[in-house]
Structures are given as C-alpha cells and as structure tokens.
Amino acid sequence: xxxxxxxxxxxxxxxxxxxxxxxxxIQKHLLSLQTLDYAMAGRWxxxxxxxxxxxxxxxxxxxxxxxxxxxxxxxxxxxxxFATLFLSAAGAGWLENPSLWPALVFGILTLAAPFxxxxxxxxxxxxxxxxxxxxxARLKSLATxxxxxxxxxxxxxxLTLL
Numbered sequence: 001x002x003x004x005x006x007x008x009x010x011x012x013x014x015x016x017x018x019x020x021x022x023x024x025x026i027q028k029h030l031l032s033l034q035t036l037d038y039a040m041a042g043r044w045x046x047x048x049x050x051x052x053x054x055x056x057x058x059x060x061x062x063x064x065x066x067x068x069x070x071x072x073x074x075x076x077x078x079x080x081x082f083a084t085l086f087l088s089a090a091g092a093g094w095l096e097n098p099s100l101w102p103a104l105v106f107g108i109l110t111l112a113a114p115f116x117x118x119x120x121x122x123x124x125x126x127x128x129x130x131x132x133x134x135x136x137a138r139l140k141s142l143a144t145x146x147x148x149x150x151x152x153x154x155x156x157x158x159l160t161l162l
Contacts, residue, residue, distance in 0.1 A: 019151025042071030107149020
C-alpha cells in the first residue's frame with residue numbers, strides 16, 4: 001500500500017469520523033436521542049478478544065478495564081479503515097475531485113458493520129431487531145453512517161483546498 005493512500009486515509013478517515021461524531025452529538029443533545037456509548041463497544045471488543053462475541057445485553061456483561069478508551073480508539077481506527085477501503089475503491093480521480101454521491105453510497109454500505117456485527121454481538125440482534133423500536137434504531141444508524149459518508153467527502157474536499 002502506498003504511503004500517500006495511508007496518509008490520505010488517516011486524514012480523511014479521522015475527519016469523517018469527527019463529522020460523524022458531530023452528527024451524533026446533534027442527535028443526542030438537540031434531538032434527545034440515545035446514541036452508542038463507545039465504552040460498550042470497548043466492552044464488546046474486550047470480551048471478543050477472549051472469545052466471547054455474543055452478549056444479551058452488553059450492559060449485563062462484566063466491565064473491561066479501559067473499555068471507554070478501547071471503544072473510542074476502535075471507533076476512529078474503523079473510520080480510518082473504512083476510508084482506506086473507500087479511497088482504494090474510488091481511486092485517485094475521486095480524491096482529486098471529490099464528489100458527494102460515491103461517499104454517501106459508501107456510508108450506507110458501512111451499515112453492514114453495525115447491522116451484522118456490532119448490534120448482534122451487543123445483544124440488539126441483527127439490524128437492531130431486538131430493540132424496543134427497531135426501525136427507529138435503524139434510521140439512527142442510517143443517519144449516522146450517511147453523516148460518515150458526508151464526512152468522507154468534506155474531509156477530502158478540505159484536502160483539495162490545502
């Protein structure tokens with residue numbers, strides 16, 4: 001992998017994740033919506049490295065030392081990984097002239113991670129089907145991941161201006 005791809009993915013992935021977090025803050029504070037506590041994601045990861053992947057629910061599982069830090073680090077690392085995948089697929093032409101639609105479509109594709117891995121593992125079921133309001137949870141996830149896609153575009157746009 002070439003160093004410019006890694007550098008760009010690091011900057012764009014971090015920027016996109018920050019935009020996603022800003023969207024999450026808006027959901028939480030302005031719309032009073034419950035959002036993912038990354039400590040619980042860290043708890044899930046802490047148990048996963050020990051071979052336990054399914055929890056019912058994750059809140060009932062034993063805490064893991066450093067779970068909040070683990071969760072936040074994994075969150076940003078995932079953003080950088082997703083940016084690497086996106087930039088590899090989109091090619092250098094997209095980075096030279098970033099367009100919104102490919103980034104938004106990719107943001108939607110990243111829903112596979114929470115729907116197929118994180119939510120089932122944390123006890124919420126496939127695509128949040130075991131939550132009290134599955135469709136509302138799915139819409140929140142969609143909004144969050146669309147925000148990540150928009151963040152990919154905005155971060156790349158900022159890079160073109162430098």
